[in-house]
Amino acid sequence: MAGDYTDTQVIVVGAGPVGLLLAGELRLAGADVVVLEKLTAPTTESRASTLHARTMEILDIRGLLERLDDVPNDPAGHFGGIPLDLRLPTPYPGQWKVPQTRLEEVLGQWAADLGADVWRGHELTGLTVTPDGVVADVRTDDGTRLTVRGEYAVGCDGENSAVRRLGGFEFPGTDAERELLRADVAGIDIPARRFERLEQGLVIAARRPDGVTRVMVHEYGSAPRPGTPSFQEVADTWKRVTGEDIGSGTPQWVDSFGDASRQAADYRRGRLLLAGDAAHQQMPIGGQALNLGLQDAFNLGWKLAALLNGHGSQELLDSYHEERHAVGQAVRSNVRTQALLLLGGPEVDAVREVFAELTGHEDVRTHLAGAVSGLDVRYEAGPGDGRMLGLRAPRGAAVTGDGTTTTFALLRSGQGLLLLAPGDEGRREELRALAKPWTDRVRVATALPTDGSAGADGADGATGATGTLLIRPDGHVVWSDGPGETGLTAALERWFGPASPRTARPAARSAAPSRESRESQESHDRPTPRTSATAAAGKRRNGMERLTGRTALVTGSSRGMGRAVAGRLAQDGALVAVHYATDGAAAHEVVASIERDGGRAFAIRAELGVDGDVEGLFADLEEGLLDRTGSTDLHILVNNAGVMGATSAAEITPEHFDRIFAVNAKAPFFLIRRALRNMPDGGRIVNISSGLTRFANPDEIAYAMSKGALEQLALHFAKSLGPRNITINSVAPGITRNGNPVFDIPEAVEQMAALSAFNRVGEPEDIADVVAFLATDEARWITGSFVDATGGTLLG
Missing domain, CATH: 3.30.70.2450 (Alpha-Beta Plaits)
Incomplete structure (x- = not known):
């Protein structure tokens, strides 16, 4: 731990399933997170093992189900020990058996992959709320005391929550009998x-x-x-x-x-919030407690992140308590009923007989099954009487500019979704135009028509019968275009903030060093301070706007090398799409910086390496290009986004391995294939590889393999793209300054610099200049090449 103080945006207390899901949700939206967990290692006890239909839908929406592999399913549930058929219109009817240990493993890896810092062996001992944040006193397992400062703190630390106790939350209810x-x-x-x-x-x-x-x-x-x-x-x-x-x-x-039954009077007290068992205590019958907590986190994450990113309001965050407290009350009520039916003696036998008879009626069965599975939740969504308003949006088929996908896949990036009804093309274009100022926060797709009947997967939510739907990041419908309905703009403003994006402050960086295996689709680099050396390297040729009239997409360009490349291409005259995965504030700051220097740019968001990534990115890209140029032509593609490994061959997991290849090799392949539909003859493609494909590092075997695969794209695409005069090349950076604390250690920098023929470490601008050259007509005779940009490190 570096220093006595660490700054972050959100302090999450508790690294159980609820805390880990919340941490992942916050990181998905770009918020900085530190998770404090007093246990030094994940628990080996699977206290809970049942996931219900709504939780399975949530995991599907975030692309996490495939990480769980095959999950046993049983449609036969119970209500207080009385058999109950749980099958309802959903892709995941019934109950699913996932040990808590496995769920924590998957959620923990996902959160870590997104960049969440999970500090085990760190116990919360004190909590102070200040006008501008929260100060947490922490004791480590070796007795060291330190302080963590954040803007908000969330207690996900169970029934004996320290956040609830230290924060003064009332916790009324009854003790166990x-x-x-x-x-x-x-x-x-x-x-x-x-x-x-x-x-x-x-x-x-x-x-x-x-x-x-x-x-x-x-x-x-x-x-x-x-x-x-x-x-x-x-x-x-x-x-x-x-x-x-x-x-x-x-x-x-x-x-x-x-059978204790308690619930916090408030889920929010200013800068302190509660989720999961910290907010409510009930008998964990049928796994409802775990599922309730996970759904709390899914509701809270995007709202808190929106506030931190500058476009969410205090009222939006307050809706977390309003929505989830009511759900918690309903679950406590049905659990208390179940506890009586389950643990009561002979005196409840007559009541059990009546219940068993009632469950034979379909309306009673579906009502109870909806309550147990979490599928019956309906939030107050505002004016309107559409039948889907406030309910979750079922998984249905939808089409974007790059093909057919599902509504769940379109929500995977953590954005909202405007799902246009098929049919009236004029009305679709009208609604698309109304939503245009929110395209950085709301994706747009068109539902595929169906016959309007509810299938096994609940696909009726994506039909013309329901009209157009505005769907929140947590999958709930907050506006529908039924007969006579208006008010889309008001709904967008309520749930997604002002139409004109505010310039949000950059996310706070943790003072604690991040582990080198942290994955970042923003770039391989961390934010880099501009030193005198980089300023000198940044001086450009005045008046040489060699790329005027051209458009460029630079993936992972909110920071590091990607940011430097975007800035250089814009300075040479290109209109640049600044792509980011999570850190919207940083991406918009890059755009603002480019515009201050007289260039043109816009930000687009998409998580790479997941289902629907390429089609989602290009739908937003084409809209941005069309709006600014009247065309969807893309002249330059720079595949810069990537994830590091920093894990030895003996320790890397199959999931981590697949993730590295999904982002570093698979995504660039399909981005190139898709970009060729928009790229005129004479276009330029540059892939950012790595010197590690030629220089051994045992801790980066998987990373080097993925970059080796990336280099093959240049070799083989070059042959087929030659007749169109499109060039494709690989650029391999070496040791490049990237904001890692190691670059603040003179001795370490000296050792790294000694590897270069120039006796210095690289700067992001060094790489940007190479890429900019390859993007010009001056590089028209270079294709399929490997460009060594390591500063001579590979010379030996």
Whole structure:
């Protein structure tokens, strides 16, 4: 840890599933995040294992389901132990079995890939709210004390939340009156049981594929015991209720949970917020507690990030409490009912019989299934009476400029979505024009027509029958173009901020050094201070605007080498599309800087390496080009965005490996293929590779492999593009100043500089000059080449 103070934008306390999902959501929108977790390592206990339909939809919307691999599904759920068919119109009916440990692993890797800092072994001990932020006092596992300062803090730290306690949140409700003992036990062989009610109590037993059996038992009339029960207590209770002896088994994990029911009076107190079990406590029946918390985080993340990015309002952030507190109340109510039905003794048998009879009626079944699965949530969305208003938007087919995709894939970048109804082309163009000032925050696509019936995947939400839909980043519909409906502009302003983007302040950089494996699609580099050397390198030829009348797309150009390339191309006369993945504030600052110097630029956002990335990027790019030039021609493409590895061959995971290749090799291939539809003859393509394809570094094997694949694009595309006079080349930077703290250490810089023939490290402008040359007509006779821009590092 560098220094006693660390600055960030959001302090998230708790690295469980809720905290990790929230951290990922915030980073997806460009907010700086530090996650404090008192445990030194992820828990090995899978307290929860059930995901419901709405949570599965959320994971699909963020592209996380494929990381979970095959997930077992069971359409048969329950309500207080009474069988309940959970099948509803959704792509993911029923309940899905994902151990909490696996879910935390996936969410943790996703958040880390997006750049979230997760500090394990860091316990929150004090919390002070100031007029302009929050100050957190932290104690590390070795006793070191430090301070973290942020603009907001969010407690995702469970039922015994330190944020809730230190922040003075009221937590009214009732204490537990009943409890259910649980244990994962190896080495026992007992019959499987599903909510079996015996004379003395309730028992559940389910054997996992690994041979471990999870047992749960409640003895009628027993009161909750203080602390964690011993395995002997579980075995004794099991024997009294069933007559079976499981005491010879080996316990893997033992705990209990009661029917306590509490909820924070407020989910927000100024700069402090609560999510998950920190905000509400209820019996975790059927996994509803975990799902409720994950859905809290999904609701909160984009709203808090919008406020930090300068286009969200305090009222938008307040809507987090308004929406999720009401949902929490409803879930607590149905869970209390279930707890009574599940743990009550013979006195509830008659009530259970009535409930069982009622669930045989379809309207009752669908009502209860919607409540358990989270599919029934409807938020107040403003004026209008469209049947979809306030509900989640189902996954339906949609078409963009680059082909067919789904509404879920279009939400993957964390932006909103204006889903235009098929049919009246004039009306579609009118709505598209109204939404144009928000295209940096709202994507536009056209729904494919269907017959209007609700299929198994709930695709009726994307049909002409529902009209055009405005969909928030969390997938809920906030405006629909039904008969006589107007007010799209008002809805856009309410949920996505002012039409004219404000110049947001750059995101605060953490004073703690980021790990070198942090992935960044903004560029391979961190923000670089402009030194006297870079200023000297930045002096350009006056009057030599060699690229006037041309357009350029530079991926990952909100900082580092990408920023330098965008600035240089703009100075030479090109209109530049500044692409970014998450840091909108930085990208708009690049645009402002270019415009201050007399150039032209605009920002576009797209996450690369995910489904729908290329079509989404080009839909926004074409709109930006058409608006500014009257054409969608793209003359120059610079593939700069990339992610680092910094992981040895022995430690890299398949998921990390796939992510590196998805961004560094796959995305450039499909970007080139798509760009060729817009590129006139004589166009220029430049791929930013790396000197590591020629210089060994064992910790960057996967990265070097991906860059080697990238270089093949230049070699092979060059042959086919020659007849069109389109050139394609690879530029390989070496050690280039990138804002890493190591460049502030004179001894380290001296050692790195010694590797160069020029006895200095590279500057971003060094690379920008090479790219700018290759983008001009002067480089018309160079194609398929590997340009060594390492400053002679590869000379040996």
